[in-house]
Amino acid sequence: DTAVSQTPKYLVTQMGNDKSIKCEQNLGHDTMYWYKQDSKKFLKIMFSYNNKELIINETVPNRFSPKSPDKAHLNLHINSLELGDSAVYFCASSRRDTSGLYTDTQYFGPGTRLTVL
């Protein structure tokens, strides 16, 4: 009954490789996100999808490509991995709310710790 799940939990790979991280949510939410958390614990949004449509694309190298096959899934593919890509990547989901009066809670997955050697 996991709300937001990610696979894999750990990913160790060599520089230059291509890797993917998968995310699934069973909360019925319409918005999903990818965040990057660096070694200093700074959480930075990378992408946001609403109903399979890309909404937010922060200043992220185009080696990162998100894909949302349906509302419940948001995958992240990374090409030509670099040392600086080492971080924890969190997927999250929420119910879109533009009024601002509701909690608009974001539910995070357990994270994928990516280590690039």
Place this chain on the structure above:
Amino acid sequence: GQSLEQPSEVTAVEGAIVQINCTYQTSGFYGLSWYQQHDGGAPTFLSYNALDGLEETGRFSSFLSRSDSYGYLLLQELQMKDSASYFCAVKGSGYSTLTFGKGTMLLVSP
């Protein structure tokens, strides 16, 4: 753009009360959220303030002053399990985006 400031670290003893402040500068503002993250874990939602005032949820309370661009998280009757990082986050305009502060590490000692 948006920027948030919060202390990097706070220490306290079990049973005490601690307040973690957050000031923000934003181009659009809908509300202030607080998230807790234990070491090795995922951020989890604690509270959300869209309007001025105090919101209480058990031992945790959160306060917002929109005119001062300021909020705080108040943790009472501290327990060892409260040792974690606490992030304030601002909800911007439009879609459900959050900009997070750099986090405050709370260390609770016996």
